[in-house]
Amino acid sequence: MAGRAYLDWNATAPMRAAARAATVVALDAGNPSSVHAEGRAARAVVERARAEVAAAVGATPRQIVFTSGATEANALALSPGLELCDGHAHRDGLAVSAIEHPSVLRGHRFGTLPVETVAVDCDGVAQPATVAEALARLVARGAVRPLVSVMLANNETGVIQPVAAIASAVHAAGGLLHVDAVQALGRIPLDFRGLGADLMTVSSHKIGGPKGAGALVVGPRVAHIASPLIGGGGQEQGRRAGTENVPAIAGFGAAAAEAVAELAVAADRMLGLRRHLAERLLAAAPDALELGAAVPRLPNTVAVSLKGLSAETSVIAFDLSGVAISAGSACSSGKVAASHVVEAMGHPGLAGSTLRFSIGSTTTEADLDRAIGVWRTVVGALANRQGKAA
Ligand code: PLP
Numbered sequence: 001m002a003g004r005a006y007l008d009w010n011a012t013a014p015m016r017a018a019a020r021a022a023t024v025v026a027l028d029a030g031n032p033s034s035v036h037a038e039g040r041a042a043r044a045v046v047e048r049a050r051a052e053v054a055a056a057v058g059a060t061p062r063q064i065v066f067t068s069g070a071t072e073a074n075a076l077a078l079s080p081g082l083e084l085c086d087g088h089a090h091r092d093g094l095a096v097s098a099i100e101h102p103s104v105l106r107g108h109r110f111g112t113l114p115v116e117t118v119a120v121d122c123d124g125v126a127q128p129a130t131v132a133e134a135l136a137r138l139v140a141r142g143a144v145r146p147l148v149s150v151m152l153a154n155n156e157t158g159v160i161q162p163v164a165a166i167a168s169a170v171h172a173a174g175g176l177l178h179v180d181a182v183q184a185l186g187r188i189p190l191d192f193r194g195l196g197a198d199l200m201t202v203s204s205h206k207i208g209g210p211k212g213a214g215a216l217v218v219g220p221r222v223a224h225i226a227s228p229l230i231g232g233g234g235q236e237q238g239r240r241a242g243t244e245n246v247p248a249i250a251g252f253g254a255a256a257a258e259a260v261a262e263l264a265v266a267a268d269r270m271l272g273l274r275r276h277l278a279e280r281l282l283a284a285a286p287d288a289l290e291l292g293a294a295v296p297r298l299p300n301t302v303a304v305s306l307k308g309l310s311a312e313t314s315v316i317a318f319d320l321s322g323v324a325i326s327a328g329s330a331c332s333s334g335k336v337a338a339s340h341v342v343e344a345m346g347h348p349g350l351a352g353s354t355l356r357f358s359i360g361s362t363t364t365e366a367d368l369d370r371a372i373g374v375w376r377t378v379v380g381a382l383a384n385r386q387g388k389a390a
Pocket of ligand 1: 069101154180204205
């Protein structure tokens with residue numbers, strides 16, 4: 001089998017050469033908290049990466065808190081212990097969209113406080129009016145200082161959420177907004193200031209940096225995180241204790257700089273490839289549904305559902321033919337779970353019948369054509385089985 005076609009960039013992106021080089025060099029770094037020359041050199045590496053990540057997301061370096069990844073950044077953000085500049089009130093309730101990543105849905109720290117789910121429409125969009133309804137339900141339950149979490153782009157469908165309008169609705173209700181922007185970074189322009197969010201999460205390995213680094217971006221309205229996840233030293237302005245993972249952070253910075261520098265060209269190219277792929281997938285299976293096709297989406301993601309298709313066995317068939325794709329939500333055990341995103345979009349019958357193809361800057365048309373060939377075989381076999389059963 002000649003090589004493989006890797007079409008699972010939303011799970012993790014191949015490491016960029018620049019990120020690899022920066023990571024390897026930083027393996028020899030000292031402790032950034034040490035005052036001697038070795039320590040100061042390590043501090044310079046971390047601060048350079050901080051400036052690169054800040055520039056990539058439209059924030060200032062002081063707003064960046066490095067973490068071990070997006071899962072940790074989400075858990076750090078989603079806690080009642082957030083204090084505002086104009087008072088010291090804690091958050092007393094949480095609203096999350098139904099299509100969030102499990103690190104939001106299950107990783108938040110609101111315990112027994114009221115938590116409301118924001119439904120999405122059939123295109124997979126959390127409408128600002130629906131967010132306002134969830135906020136009203138929180139008020140009815142006694143929560144008047146809510147935190148809201150809505151992702152910028154969904155990892156399974158690529159559907160982009162109207163975050164700026166949601167931010168206005170949340171702020172009008174006295175709330176704070178957290179945005180998981182993990183899948184948006186490097187695929188669409190990302191501007192923390194322009195979004196109007198108060199907190200934002202990004203991850204290194206989704207943009208070709210090393211695994212084990214991410215960041216929480218903390219906006220000016222959040223004065224203090226009173227409940228850090230890890231206590232200890234005063235690193236990251238006391239928001240995240242522990243010696244910084246200097247190699248991973250250095251690689252993250254290099255990846256962020258490169259991803260943003262190439263964004264305009266890469267996004268155009270990916271969009272062309274995405275269309276090439278989607279057209280051919282649907283031509284081979286006219287009954288298939290392309291999720292979120294009617295609304296703005298990432299240029300790199302195609303999710304297709306087909307009644308009767310087993311996503312789990314299809315992923316294996318693709319893998320055996322040298323093509324890496326994914327199905328709905330992949331559990332850490334490697335087992336494929338039914339997609340809560342597809343269910344939330346009103347297609348419970350398709351939650352185990354959805355495949356995700358996600359591409360990146362080095363994907364070629366030949367990679368896609370190989371996937372299309374496997375898809376034709378898979379849907380042909382399904383049609384055969386259904387024909388026999390009829
Ligand atoms: N949020 C979203 C939208 C994701 O897609 C992922 C990874 O799949 C995460 C959070 C978690 O990222 P990390 O692997 O950096 O913890």
